[in-house]
Amino acid sequence: MLNCKQASLLASRAIDQKLPFWERGMLKIHLLLCRSCANFIRQLAFLKKASRRSRIDPDFQLTDEARQRIANALQNKQKDQ
Amino acid sequence: MNDDLNTQTWLNEHGDYLYSYAFLKVKDKHVSEDLVQETFLAAIVAKNNFANQSTIRTWLTGILKHKMVDYFRRQGRVVAIGDLVDQDDEDNLDYFFKTNGSWIEKPDTFPSPESLFQQKEFWKIFQKCLSGLKPKQVEIFLAKEIHETSSEDICKHYSITPTNVWVIMHRARLSLIKCLKIHWKD
Numbered sequence: 212m213l214n215c216k217q218a219s220l221l222a223s224r225a226i227d228q229k230l231p232f233w234e235r236g237m238l239k240i241h242l243l244l245c246r247s248c249a250n251f252i253r254q255l256a257f258l259k260k261a262s263r264r265s266r267i268d269p270d271f272q273l274t275d276e277a278r279q280r281i282a283n284a285l286q287n288k289q290k291d292q
Numbered sequence: 293m294n295d296d297l298n299t300q301t302w303l304n305e306h307g308d309y310l311y312s313y314a315f316l317k318v319k320d321k322h323v324s325e326d327l328v329q330e331t332f333l334a335a336i337v338a339k340n341n342f343a344n345q346s347t348i349r350t351w352l353t354g355i356l357k358h359k360m361v362d363y364f365r366r367q368g369r370v371v372a373i374g375d376l377v378d379q380d381d382e383d384n385l386d387y388f389f390k391t392n393g394s395w396i397e398k399p400d401t402f403p404s405p406e407s408l409f410q411q412k413e414f415w416k417i418f419q420k421c422l423s424g425l426k427p428k429q430v431e432i433f434l435a436k437e438i439h440e441t442s443s444e445d446i447c448k449h450y451s452i453t454p455t456n457v458w459v460i461m462h463r464a465r466l467s468l469i470k471c472l473k474i475h476w477k478d
Contacts, residue, residue, distance in 0.1 A: 214393025223462040250399040257402045262437035271312035277325040
């Protein structure tokens with residue numbers, strides 16, 4: 212039997228990719244019996260959603276303007292080199 | 293020539309990542325943009341010193357960290373490079389689990405995302421929690437979840453194994469969830 216620590220690691224992996232057969236089975240059984248870990252999976256899904264949403268957050272991306280400015284600076288520098 | 297040293301691709305492949313990393317810590321758009329530019333310029337000059345002991349991503353991030361420390365110093369803030377680098381790889385989950393592997397604080401349900409996501413305050417907390425993660429966790433989480441870097445590329449960029457990625461993401465997520473919960477209740 213998995214404990215919650217082990218189950219939570221598998222759960223986190225399962226959010227990103229399909230687990231191999233045995234791990235998937237063990238996690239499923241644990242989740243049937245453990246409400247806390249079932250809740251944890253929901254929290255993970257929530258976090259995944261939040262992360263996905265913040266991909267479009269301008270705080271995490273260079274603006275086109277800045278990108279262009281940096282590209283120019285790089286080009287000039289390279290000419291000097 | 294090592295394709296990693298083609299500076300044309302640096303901006304495309306690492307620009308947004310480096311920018312978001314700087315922004316999380318510096319919290320100022322213009323300063324972060326300047327830091328990214330300075331990083332690339334310094335990297336061009338030092339290009340020949342790039343020995344393949346690290347990957348281009350970690351090398352660039354390392355230069356950025358030094359630029360950030362310089363910036364903080366000019367601001368009169370004391371931040372050492374050590375604050376931006378993991379001091380130990382200690383696998384410590386004592387904060388979350390008892391020795392028998394059961395939860396210390398049992399997870400409960402979160403409110404529905406739709407209502408939270410509308411609130412500016414939530415995103416502020418989200419960024420704050422993200423920047424509070426351990427150095428390695430911030431880097432991997434940003435790359436994987438925010439910049440959609442494939443697991444294969446993450447392993448390559450950071451010279452780690454898939455198992456390392458699972459473990460780091462597990463820690464990062466536990467910490468983020470805990471942090472969101474603490475601050476959202478305030």
